[in-house]
Amino acid sequence: DSGVTQTPKHLITATGQRVTLRCSPRSGDLSVYWYQQSLDQGLQFLIQYYNGEERAKGNILERFSAQQFPDLHSELNLSSLELGDSALYFCASSVVGGARETQYFGPGTRLLVL
Amino acid sequence: LAKTTQPISMDSYEGQEVNITCSHNNIATNDYITWYQQFPSQGPRFIIQGYKTKVTNEVASLFIPADRKSSTLSLPRVSLSDTAVYYCLVVQEPGAGSYQLTFGKGTKLSVIP
Numbered sequence: 001d002s003g004v005t006q007t008p009k010h011l012i013t014a015t016g017q018r019v020t021l022r023c024s025p026r027s028g029d030l031s032v033y034w035y036q037q038s039l040d041q042g043l044q045f046l047i048q049y050y051n052g053e054e055r056a057k058g059n060i061l062e063r064f065s066a067q068q069f070p071d072l073h074s075e076l077n078l079s080s081l082e083l084g085d086s087a088l089y090f091c092a093s094s095v096v097g098g099a100r101e102t103q104y105f106g107p108g109t110r111l112l113v114l
Numbered sequence: 115l116a117k118t119t120q121p122i123s124m125d126s127y128e129g130q131e132v133n134i135t136c137s138h139n140n141i142a143t144n145d146y147i148t149w150y151q152q153f154p155s156q157g158p159r160f161i162i163q164g165y166k167t168k169v170t171n172e173v174a175s176l177f178i179p180a181d182r183k184s185s186t187l188s189l190p191r192v193s194l195s196d197t198a199v200y201y202c203l204v205v206q207e208p209g210a211g212s213y214q215l216t217f218g219k220g221t222k223l224s225v226i227p
Contacts, residue, residue, distance in 0.1 A: 002157065033215070042219035043158070043201060056213040090157050099205040099213055100146050105157025 003027065004106035006091050012112045018079040021109045023091030025072055029104070031055070031097030032074040034066055037108070038087040049074055050097040078111070086113045116140045116204045118218035125224045132189045134221045136202030139183060147178060147185045148203040152220070158201060162187065189223075197225045 003026035013019055025032050034046040045058035049068035060066075063081075068074040078085060088110050092103040119137040126132045138147065146165050150158035162169060164176040164185065175188040189196055199220040206214040 002159070004157070035217075043217040045215040045217065048213065048215075056215065058215060092157070097213075099144075099207050100163065102148075102160040102163070103158075105150075105159065108155075108157055 002104040002106060004091060004093050004104050006089075006106040006109050008109060009107065010110045010112075012114065013081060014114055015081055015083060017081050017113075018077065019081065019111065021076040021078070021089050021091075021111075023074045023076070023093075023106060025074070025091075025093030026104055029093035029095055030072065031094045031101075032068055032072070033092040033094075033097075033103060034060075034074070034076050035090040035092065036087050037090060038084075041087075043090075046076070048097060055097055081113045083113050086111055116145070116206055116214070116216050118202055118204055118216055120200075120202060120218040120221045122219070123222040123224065125226060126192055127226050128193055129191050132192050132196075132223060134187045134189075134200050134223070135184055136187070136218050137184045138202070138204050138216075141182050141204060142206060143182075145182075145204055145206045147176070148205065149174070149176065149185075149187045150201045150203060150217075152199045152201065161200070192223070192225045194225050194227065196223060198223060 005024045031050045036044045046060040048056040088108045092105045094101040148163040149161045152158040169176045177186040202218040
């Protein structure tokens with residue numbers, strides 16, 4: 001158990017809908033990362049937050065957005081969902097988000113768009 | 115932005131040493147290389163991290179040659195429980211406080227009894 005929690009574990013929705021994925025980092029960690037993992041793309045970095053502020057941005061679509069709240073939990077919002085958005089979404093956390101830091105991954109949210 | 119390349123899959127017998135290489139071009143002098151292990155339906159888990167030469171911990175070794183264009187994860191005497199997907203990660207700092215994280219596509223290691 002990494003100490004990172006993600007909810008829900010599974011999510012089934014329809015195209016065009018909007019969903020919110022939630023992540024709680026390890027106790028004491030200030031930085032949160034979001035990743036998308038699909039069969040053909042591997043692990044794709046989406047975005048990183050540190051203490052409520054966006055720190056790094058990867059291949060995140062404009063239909064996706066994220067935020068980190070004062071209590072350090074984070075939410076990833078996916079809107080206008082398409083079939084291709086079906087994937088595993090992982091959240092990870094680290095202490096301060098430095099390049100050398102170990103990231104601790106949550107168990108993931110499996111999203112299925114029908 | 116670094117591009118990472120790993121073999122898609124590897125097979126090994128139990129008790130053998132396994133070496134998985136990740137190629138990473140455009141890596142800067144201050145970029146670190148990290149390896150993660152992932153089991154089915156779980157999030158990736160940190161294995162080892164290095165910057166140059168050789169790093170060893172209780173589960174693996176990491177070899178990085180002087181030109182730093184590749185890195186090799188070495189797993190000594192693998193067991194069936196080492197069957198997993200292994201990812202290399204390059205974290206780059208193109209500017210102060212900004213990061214680029216590039217995972218390889220992963221190498222699926224199958225350990226055979």
